[in-house]
Amino acid sequence: MDVGSTGDTSADYFSPDGAISRWKFTVSRQYQHFLDKTTPHMLRRWIGSLIIACIYVLRVYLIQGFYVVSYGLGIYMLNLLIGFLSPQVDPEIQELYDGATLPTRGSDEFRPFVRRLPEFKFWYPLLPPFLSCFNFMIL
Known part of the structure; x- marks a missing residue:
């Protein structure tokens, strides 16, 4: 069966x-x-993440420990932030290969800045490290 x-x-x-x-x-x-x-719900997600981050910082301050974990988490967050603020295609390098181009037809869309890492993909990896650090700090 x-x-x-x-x-x-x-x-x-x-x-x-x-x-x-x-x-x-x-x-x-x-x-x-x-x-x-x-x-x-972008604003609600970021407010919730900010609350969790503040609780984490307060917990680290009260325990006065976990500095190495926090340092590693900060480097990870900085790496994600750089990916979020970086363009998908570097305009200077693209200009060397293609030359300066503008839209030639009305259907062409001019995009001056396209992120390498979208907002949701920037937010989503930030949450699990904070939550796992909470589990680690309970011990």
């Missing part, structure tokens, strides 16, 4: 490994649904 199109049998469906994989799939689907719902 096949349960799904993957070929799992009923014995695999009720095994502990099958239950764990179903649970992981359900949690990952709910997490992705949460991310999809927060995508258009």
Whole structure:
């Protein structure tokens, strides 16, 4: 008896490994649904992230430790910020290869600045390091 199109049998469906994989799939689907719902709410995401960062800084200040972890986290955040502020294509290098070009047709879109790292992809990697540092600091 096949349960799904993957070929799992009923014995695999009720095994502990099958239950764990179903649970992981359900949690990952709910997490992705949460991310999809927060995508258009940019201001709320950044305010929430700022609150979490302030709690982290306060916790580090009160414990007076975890400076190495904070230093590494700061370097990681700086690397993401540089990617966010950098253009996708360097105009000076592109000008050497293509020459100076402007839109020639009305349908051509002139984009003076396209980010190398979009805003959501800049925000998303910032959250897990703060949350993992909270777990580390509880010990």
